[in-house]
Amino acid sequence: MISTLLSQVRHGPDGEAVPCLAFGADYNPEQWPREVWEEDIRLMREAGVNIVSLAIFSWARIQPSREEWDFAWLDEVMDLLHGGGIGVDLATATASPPPWLTAAHPEILPVTASGETVWPGARQHWRPTSPVFREHALRLVRRMAERYAGHPALVAWHVSNELGCHNIYDYSDDAARAFRDWLRTRYTTLESLNHAWGTAFWAQRYSAWEQILPPRLAASHPNPTQQLDFKRFSSDALKEYLRAERDTLRAITPAVPVTTNFMVMGGTKGMDYADWAGEVDFVSNDHYVVPGPQSRDELSFSANLVSGIAQGRPWFLMEHSTSAVNWQPVNLAKAPGDLARDSLLHVAHGADAVCFFQWRQSAAGAEKYHSAMLPHAGADSELFRAVTDLGRKLRALAPVADSVREPAPVGILFDWDSWWASEQDSHPTSRLDYHQEALDWYSALLGLGVRADVVTAHSDLSGYQLLVAPVLHVVPAALAKELTRYAENGGHLVTTYFSGVVDENDHVWLGGYPGALRELLGIRIEEFGPLADGDTVDVDGATGSLWTDRITVTGPDVEILAHYRSGAQAGHPAITRRTAGRGSASYVSTRLGAGGLTGLLPQLLAPAGVAGELPQEVAGKVELAVRRGAGRRYLFLVNRTDETVPVAGLAGDLLIGGAEAGTVLLPPRGVAVLRQSAP
Structure with missing residues (x-):
């Protein structure tokens, strides 16, 4: 699925689709003057970029006021990208409501458990259950789908962005009404709900649906089943919103696949992604490394879990970082080799796309110190050279595209x-x-x-x-x-x-x-x-x-x-x-x-009857992940150490990495990939 997304822009000499891994980033041209755009396309081609996610936070630019629309700039960017052989994963731009909407309709703003309003000024300041927000958001989605339905650069739709990152739990009156509706569907009768919630305890028995509220700030511990059901409901409410955008897109562009970026990483737990996976045409994920003694183990764990959520099928790494982020207490730059190792570890666990936030590092805004493919230092930088080197590695790994995870023991x-x-x-x-x-x-x-x-x-x-x-x-x-x-x-x-x-x-x-x-x-x-x-x-x-x-x-x-x-x-x-x-x-x-x-x-x-599959002397030093497809096995060997590690006794063609006298040599933080015939 993901490899074929690029079939419109990647062709062989006879016009056939060429299998490849996707490589790119979020692209935010609206942050930059027009004269920068051509340079962006040129440098993207130099780096090997073949896909970008576009218009993620563009609502205010596309719709400056309720009845004013400006697509001219986006039309031009879409045309430039297509001319450069770069596909577009086009976002619906609904992630961040524009100021005119929140000023006219403050009732779309989320409310905390203690009754405080979450005001505009950042992003994702909207209620998942707000009918007013949904009306305006779906109007934008329809306009986007109608305008770009036939555009040759469009390869996929990107619903919103990181759904639930900041607004998973809303305790507003809209949420209370939607919660009661969800509970009616789940339990049918108040008698069943009272039993499930154990409301005989602390005199909490409900005699009317209208009495039920989200677990707002209370004098003591709220009812535990109420809390658990509110977590389930909140995940379902965002899933239902995802469906609303998806169904709008499918009605207008049925042949264009739809995805949204999950956040399977660390402590992000509000969204039940295993339950969401069936709602998208392919699973996508964002992941950022949090420094610590198990930081790369956690990266591997999360990538592995995304593969489990995707039922072993290939998935799309929508965002990760080339180097430092901006939101940790101390934002450490990545060590040499980490950019490639982090990226390829996701590929090892099933990613057919490697993308970053973002293409060009912002000069202003809350994420201006977040690393990007093209840093503040420009193309003449070690970081951009590491990016282009990764692009070469991913091109060498094109045969891996469309292969699936081989089950582990x-x-x-x-x-x-x-x-x-x-x-x-x-x-x-x-x-x-x-x-x-x-x-x-x-x-x-x-x-x-x-x-x-x-x-x-x-x-x-x-x-x-x-x-x-x-x-x-x-x-x-x-x-x-x-x-x-x-x-x-x-x-x-x-x-x-x-x-x-x-x-x-x-x-x-x-x-x-x-x-x-x-x-x-x-x-x-x-x-x-x-x-x-x-x-x-x-x-x-x-x-x-x-x-x-x-x-x-x-x-x-x-x-x-x-x-x-x-x-x-x-x-x-x-x-x-x-x-x-x-x-x-x-x-x-x-x-x-x-x-x-x-x-x-x-x-x-x-x-x-389970044992390691690599020589005992490298156990713990090298992580092995295996993909399989079209009569081939692909062994990913990932060096978990800061030392060179030789791995002997493995047969196969080396797609990336180095070898000497039949022994694979993994440099510090290095990755090698062997192709074998599958039995």
Whole structure:
């Protein structure tokens, strides 16, 4: 899908489409005088750019007032780009309402939980449920679609921009009405809602739909199921808005694919992207590195999760940074080699497009210190030379286009409901970090040189030899049955503390923890044992933090893999494994961190028959990702270190990278790609 987007502008000698990876950026020509535009096209061609995202924040320029329209400048830019052989992912320009609209209709502005209005002056200052905003936004979308329906540069539509980045939670009266409508659809009757929300507690029983509000600022902890449902509703409200723009575009330009840029990275959790993926023609994502000890592991994890959301199909990296960003407390420039490694790691995990924010670094505005493909220093700069070098590498990787992710032996289950619910207030600890726990397991597997896919509950889980489900807090009965079948049919399940505890309504599964998974795991826990800040416990061969459980073994065939050696649970089981049918189910009752999990994982991998696929001497130093297509396998070898790493014993044609005497040589932070025949 993504490779063929460029078929209109990339042709072979006989006129046929040439497979290629997309390469480009957000392009904001309206920030610059007209005489700069030709230079932009020339330098884009020099860098190898073949696609740009255009008009993302152009509403005020396109529609200066309610009845005034100015498309002349955009027409000219579209023509210039097409003349330069560059395709356009054209945005609907709805991300940031113009001042005339908010002045005339302040009722479109979001409202915080404490009742404060979010005023104009930045971006994304609109309510997802505002009928007034939707009316004006869809009017703009129709005008854009009608004007550019036949333009030869148009290769895709880009709905809004980073939906929910700043306006995911709106507590306005519009949101309250829409929330009540959503609840009517979900529960049908007030009796069902009162049961699901447990409104017998604290006299919260509702006798009319109109009494229900979003979880606004309250005297104490708001109803937990109300909070969880509001998170679900807020994600659905933005999804419904996405559908509205998409359907408008499809009605006018049915042959042009539609996407929007997700933000699968770090702690961005408000949007259930696994649920959104089916609403777009291809999945797109924005990702920015946050410095820290696991920064590149997190990049790999997020790219991997995007592939899981896309069901293994190729996806579009819509934005990342060439170097420093502008929104962190300290904005560090990337080290030499990081620009290419970061970009190619996304390609390794399924991206068929590598794009940046933005093409030309802004001279004014809030993001003027955010790096770009063409920096303030201009084309005569190390950064622009690194950009053009990346363009050459991506052209060499053209055969990879349209290939898909080859399934790994290990899956890590990532679940939005569990992320949302496990981190709510009034829990055993407020220190639980769902994303961090999942990332630690991923880092530990990387450290052992074992490939893992990050997948969602929408995926087929049956093919994984080992399935890790960290902090799988929300487990409906159907999911419990699916996981039981998985283990009994020969899979090896691993889950952790605070898993299986509640159902889809955030009601505790009674009878002891871990609730819905208790019988499968063959254990019972009567009371949680969270640890105070700074407290740790000794576990055989490792150190635990955050959490402990007092485990009683209840089922047959349960093996104790590790005991607590200190703390309140000293002498009791810390890690267990139960034989279940042809497989097994294991439980890890404390947070071990990436280092502790690295020591534990061999015991969990061995029964599943999982081992690293690279020579042992490079395990942990080199990440392996594999794509497959058209009778070929593509092995991406990514150097995780700041030293040169030789990798011996791999056959194949080297598409990028260096080799010596049959050994691939990975320079510091380097990437090599081998092409092999697929069996």
